[in-house]
Amino acid sequence: MRPPLRIVPALSRLILAVFVLGCVARPSPAQAPDQLSPAWNETVYALAEKIAAALTPARTFSLDVKDVSSGATVELAAVSQTLVADLTPRGARSVAPPAADSQVLVTISQNVDGYLLVAEIRHGDALQVATAPVKGSEPPASQPSLTPGIQRKIVWQQARPILDFVIAAPDTSHEIWYLLEPDRLVVFEFSGSAEVLHEARPISKLYAPRDLRGRVVLTDATHVKVFVGGVRCDGFWNPSFALECRENSDQQWQMGTVSWAIDPSRNNFSGAMTFSNSLEAKFPTFYSAASPSSATSGQSTSRWVVAGLDGRAQLFVGTADAVAAFDGWGSDILTAAPACGAAWQVFVTGAGDWTQPDRIQLYEIKDRRAIAVGDPLEFSGPILALWPAEDGKSAHVISQSLATGQYEASIVSATCGN
């Protein structure tokens, strides 16, 4: 299993961060002929050893390389050149087919575990076959697009499920990452690009709904609050990191300066909200909700969109009845800090299910209408969580790639222009 991949510390962030401006993921450009990735390089080397053994006593060979896989991001010429370079020191010489003692056909294939190099070595009527699995081969990566609207930065990938994450920066040279998984909070400390700490603290669950939701909130640089199902935890550094968990007796989840009541045995909120001024409001049960100013003032009870359990998003404007309903929205919505103008903008996920690719569309809500703004930001798999980021402007998105099964943590924000 591929280890977790942190994609951004410090300077490397500028190089490795993946920006997707509104859209379509494309395969990364093929490797230059002389630039096989380490994983492919190792595999070609391993295959060359087997081919060399099979060529004995023949010393000249012809080589052909083909690809029957789906989406291997490696150039055939690079494989061919590297293979010849690896075979030559072993006394084998590449020649044109008519003059070759043996014919070698290398196929880039794919099996249940990943990519596989298969060599067919023919010497007269004899056929030998050698294989070499490509360990830790990377899936095709997203590439920048020029469509404006929404910006995405993938900051973490791992095989284990992620519910939420938050990044603290106690000083300019350190970052502390908190990754919330279903049964633990994982803490990483980075100094520049170096990992200096990696710890995990267990979280007991009173309830374990099948679609478990969780949220981690940064209180300050050294304190976090964690909400998972019906459990609430406080994490702090003194001097090492500790996490104290207990039943979340009132089931309140902190959402900025508002709190929402969760149904701990389900995956939705009950509809009850408590504001910082102790006002309470009751909405229909919902998966998520957005208000134009809740993230900043915590005072507003006037305008809310709630994404209900029936697949409809409804707009409430200080009244008991919804004044508008928006169809075709997914279950996760979040107010976006508008990059252009001052209108109320909302990130909205797609309305498929978790077997399908997903998207985030930015909507502007004006005059009881929701108007799609710009192109949607496409994801290669479902979006599992959409929570506000600690900066109060961007969003933390957890998605799962349908191609690789990896869970991806991203920071998404609205952009203006290119």
Add this chain to the structure above:
Amino acid sequence: MKLRSFLLLAAISIALVHPGRVETARRPRYGGTLRVEIGAVVNSLDPVVAAANPEESAAKDQIGALLYDHRNPDGTFAGVAGSGAFRIAAWEPGKHVTLAASENNRGARAFVDSVEIQMGRQARDRLLDLEVGNTDFAQIPAEQARSASEHGVRVSASDPDELVAVVFVAGRPIAEDAHAREALARSIDRAAMVNFILQKEGQPAGGLLPQWSSGTAFLFSTAADAAGAKQLWSQISGSPAIVLGYDSGDSLEQTVAERIAVNARDAGISITAESVTSPGSAAPNCDARLMRVRMPSPHPREALVNVVAMLGPTAALDVAPLPAGVSSDQVFARERAIVGSYRVIPLVWLPQVYGLSARVRDWNAPAPGESWPFADVWLEQESQ
């Protein structure tokens, strides 16, 4: 005193714009009853009671996987019924079973409240019920997938994971003739089988593992070679003939057997296809049998070990152990040796095909070795 005021907003109005429309929402929704139809007749859910036939055994295993939390190393269920995602709420042996979601399931409560399984439903009836919305889930024969789709049924197919193969019966004189085995293998037009019999819902099989699992299936030829077959057959002395048996209750096997006979006769091979009343019967007249083997795992070694275990006794295959951790080279070498002996002739790979109603969400076709994921699916709310 804490100032408290209430802004009460009305409960949600589920007034729907388009009557009958299925609403969509991405995050799973709890509730509802999943209606399932199966062809098998399950007379006992007690793991100790043996099933009467492979179909009942497979269905019983699927239901058991919903009722039990885990299995023993030998694959049998451990613990008590109801420790899994569901418990039995109603049970009428051989006819139907209702499973209710267990509230305290260790793997978290299922999204649906219950699953109703109707047994003994023939494929034609299952398809009709899917078409008119009387059921949410039913397995469809692979060869009928295309037709079902054309009739508006939502179809889901797994990766091809079921091998149909000719297996020569060790000890029969013609089965011990390597030229005869190879001649029959070369005569078969697998592409035509896939295109016409399976309506393109499957893949020609040259090896014992599918390409998606092993990555090496492309090394095995699936092309027909009638001329080569004719030449090989002509080298056999006497007046040889092959009797090919198929399961009398399996219409797909019958069609495939008849197709093989047509191909073989075109190559000058004398062959007759005969039905066998029970897959497990001795069928003493058969020189070869059509057999179907499902992969128990997506991993090549485990799948190959299973093929050898299932077909080995009939074909007298090499049963030397293939230990865990062997390389892909070793797996391929074993597979190549078996295929090269022509004691087993791979024909086609079949997917598992499922028909689903539109309201079933988050459905992922189970991989080899996995069970029906009824605890993970959820049901879209139907509009009134």
